[in-house]
Amino acid sequence: MNFSFAGLKTEAGGARRGRLMTPHGPIETPVFMPVGTQATVKSLRNEALEELGAQIILGNTYHLYLRPGHELIRKLGGLHQFMSWNRAILTDSGGYQVFSLSELRKITDEGVRFRSHLDGAEHLLTPEKAAEIQLALGSDIAMVLDECIETPAPRGIAESAVKRTTAWAKRARNFFLECAGRNGELSQWQFGIVQGATFADLRRESAQRLIEIDFPGYAVGGLAVGEPHSVTCEMTAEVTALLPKDKPRYLMGVGRPEQIADYVALGIDMMDCVLPTRAARHACIYTSEGKVLIKNARYAQDERPLDPACGCSVCRRYTRAYLRHLFAAGELTAAILATHHNIHFYLDLMGQIREAIEFGNLAKFSSEVRMRYAAGPA
RNA sequence: GGACGGGUGGGUGAGUGGCUAAAACCAGCAGACUGUAAAUCUGCCGCUCCUUGCGGGCUACGAAGGUUCGAAUCCUUCCCCGUCCA
Numbered sequence: 001m002n003f004s005f006a007g008l009k010t011e012a013g014g015a016r017r018g019r020l021m022t023p024h025g026p027i028e029t030p031v032f033m034p035v036g037t038q039a040t041v042k043s044l045r046n047e048a049l050e051e052l053g054a055q056i057i058l059g060n061t062y063h064l065y066l067r068p069g070h071e072l073i074r075k076l077g078g079l080h081q082f083m084s085w086n087r088a089i090l091t092d093s094g095g096y097q098v099f100s101l102s103e104l105r106k107i108t109d110e111g112v113r114f115r116s117h118l119d120g121a122e123h124l125l126t127p128e129k130a131a132e133i134q135l136a137l138g139s140d141i142a143m144v145l146d147e148c149i150e151t152p153a154p155r156g157i158a159e160s161a162v163k164r165t166t167a168w169a170k171r172a173r174n175f176f177l178e179c180a181g182r183n184g185e186l187s188q189w190q191f192g193i194v195q196g197a198t199f200a201d202l203r204r205e206s207a208q209r210l211i212e213i214d215f216p217g218y219a220v221g222g223l224a225v226g227e228p229h230s231v232t233c234e235m236t237a238e239v240t241a242l243l244p245k246d247k248p249r250y251l252m253g254v255g256r257p258e259q260i261a262d263y264v265a266l267g268i269d270m271m272d273c274v275l276p277t278r279a280a281r282h283a284c285i286y287t288s289e290g291k292v293l294i295k296n297a298r299y300a301q302d303e304r305p306l307d308p309a310c311g312c313s314v315c316r317r318y319t320r321a322y323l324r325h326l327f328a329a330g331e332l333t334a335a336i337l338a339t340h341h342n343i344h345f346y347l348d349l350m351g352q353i354r355e356a357i358e359f360g361n362l363a364k365f366s367s368e369v370r371m372r373y374a375a376g377p378a
Numbered sequence: 379g380g381a382c383g384g385g386u387g388g389g390u391g392a393g394u395g396g397c398u399a400a401a402a403c404c405a406g407c408a409g410a411c412u413g414u415a416a417a418u419c420u421g422c423c424g425c426u427c428c429u430u431g432c433g434g435g436c437u438a439c440g441a442a443g444g445u446u447c448g449a450a451u452c453c454u455u456c457c458c459c460g461u462c463c464a
Contacts, residue, residue, distance in 0.1 A: 037414050058413075096413045104415085117415040148413075193413090224412045232412095252413035259412090274414045281417050282410085297407070327417095335417055 001140070001189050003029075003217070003248045014240065014267040017357040020248055022140040023187050024080065024088040027055045029248065030264045030357075032350040033090060033272040034343050038063050039073075039083040042277050043335040044343065046085050051313070052344050053351075055087060056140070058272050061133050062094035062125065066116055070136040078138030090272070091139035093130045095146035095193065095221065096253070107147060109164065127172035131190070135179055139188065143219060144172040146193040151227040158197035161222075165195045166209040173213050185216060191250060193221040198231050200238045207242045218243050219250040220268075229255075233262055240267035257286050257349055258373040261366035264353050276346045280338035283327045286345045289377040292320070294338070299324045312344035 003020045020027040034041045034049065037060040041049060049057065059079055064070060076082045079089055097114070098105060104115045111126030127145045134142035145168050147161040169192045176190045192210035196202030210218060220239050223232045236251060243249055250270035251263050263271060276286060285292040287307035292299070294306065305315035306323060314337045326334035349369075356365040 033413095035414065042414080043417080060414080063414085090413095092413050097415090099413090101415070143413080146413095219413080221413065250413090254412055256412070271413095273412050274416090275412050278414065278416065278418085279411060282419090284411075293409080295408095330417075332417075 001186060003246070015265050015357045015362050016267060016269060017354055018269060022088045024086060024140055025055065027088055028354060029269040030350060030353055031055055031270050032346045033058050033270060035272050035274045035277060039079060043281065043339045048340055053347055056090055057085065059089055059091045059137065059139060061091050061130050062097045064137060065133045066118055070133040074136040080138060088140040090141040091134045091137055091143065093143040093145045094125050095143065095148050099148040099150065099225065109167070127168040128175040131172045131176045141217065142188060142190045144169045144190060144192050146195055146221055148195070148222045149197060150225050151197050151222065153197040155199060158199055158202055162195050162202050162206045165193065166206065169210055170213055173215065189216045191215055191217040191219045193219045194239050195222045197222060198227050198235060200235065203235050203238045204242060207239045211242065211244065217248040217250060219252050221252045223251065224254045229259055233266060236263060236266045236268065258370050260349060261353055261362060261369060265362055265366065276342035277339050280342040281335045283338065285338060286342050287377060288372060289375065290373045292377050294320060294323050295327050306341050310341065310345065312341050314341045
């Protein structure tokens with residue numbers, strides 16, 4: 001695997017236009033990665049994802065370990081073969097579940113003890129175990145187990161989360177290299193994750209420690225979990241200023257359509273977010289003019305497509321009135337069509353961002369998107 | 379003709395003297411969703427007034443009367459509906 005800007009432009013402000021080569025195809029960056037926690041992007045068939053041009057999707061260590069089990073997936077040829085997805089996959093480590101399943105877990109220096117949300121059984125996820133699971137899954141990019149905390153957080157909590165995340169990163173890295181060997185880097189990468197809540201010095205400290213460990217790529221975690229967007233940007237900027245320029249940076253779990261270009265401008269190459277898929281299932285449609293809550297009565301007789309400016313197969317064929325009806329009737333097709341459109345919107349948005357970087361007018365593009373979103377849909 | 383049972387807000391349906399503008403669910407309306415315990419969750423949902431307050435007024439539990447300080451709840455008559463008997 002390798003990451004390069006060869007023949008590609010880097011914008012002065014920090015935005016980068018790159019290419020990440022994986023065993024499952026190239027990834028043009030900046031990239032948006034649809035989330036497919038349980039080896040599927042909810043309500044989308046892989047055929048649709050391919051049609052939409054998804055270059056890489058996410059899977060989740062914690063979920064796939066619990067069900068169907070990483071050993072089973074390994075036996076069946078790895079995650080790519082198991083789910084019949086031949087493009088790239090990044091697996092999250094379960095670190096986010098440390099945060100989102102906070103009532104079901106206990107953290108120690110050893111690792112995280114979870115009570116399964118499926119059957120209540122107790123499981124211990126250690127940095128080594130998370131790496132082992134992801135090696136079995138065979139994702140193109142594996143994440144280290146980290147301690148993700150909510151923001152804002154008291155400094156003491158943030159400090160100890162950074163300390164633990166650093167120690168875990170070291171262990172995860174050692175274990176990973178031991179198992180995969182240095183040559184393992186050819187087929188699977190492992191990224192470290194910066195923590196530090198909303199404290200700039202802790203963010204720098206965390207990044208510095210990870211750089212010393214030396215990963216092929218770095219993620220910024222624990223953001224967009226409660227703090228204002230401006231703070232998310234400040235923290236991201238602190239980190240990207242330190243990270244090696246020749247390695248990919250991944251801002252985890254973001255963001256809203258009008259925020260994405262901001263992160264790119266700060267030097268972020270990769271992002272993922274459940275927003276387009278989850279919001280779609282909840283009848284929230286992202287369009288070039290802002291969000292459309294398609295269940296609203298005002299769309300009952302609206303014969304326009306979800307987004308008149310969109311060229312996706314859903315917008316080419318179906319009306320707002322029809323989508324509204326499908327949601328009102330609780331039909332599964334509503335989720336399928338809405339998700340398809342929202343993912344198209346996100347991937348297309350990122351495509352436009354890549355283009356804007358190449359033309360050197362990302363800032364202009366970004367402010368146009370923001371203005372359209374502020375104005376709202378017609 | 380007789381015997382029971384029943385008529386509650388847009389729907390289903392609790393409530394059987396004051397805490398009831400009336401549970402709950404559905405429908406309806408609006409909103410949220412950021413490394414997915416999410417096809418989920420939240421708010422509103424009789425009308426009206428304002429100094430928007432766990433505020434005021436009005437109307438409301440088939441109809442009309444009555445008992446009571448107070449009635450969806452008790453009594454009387456009537457009108458409907460269901461089941462059974464002739």
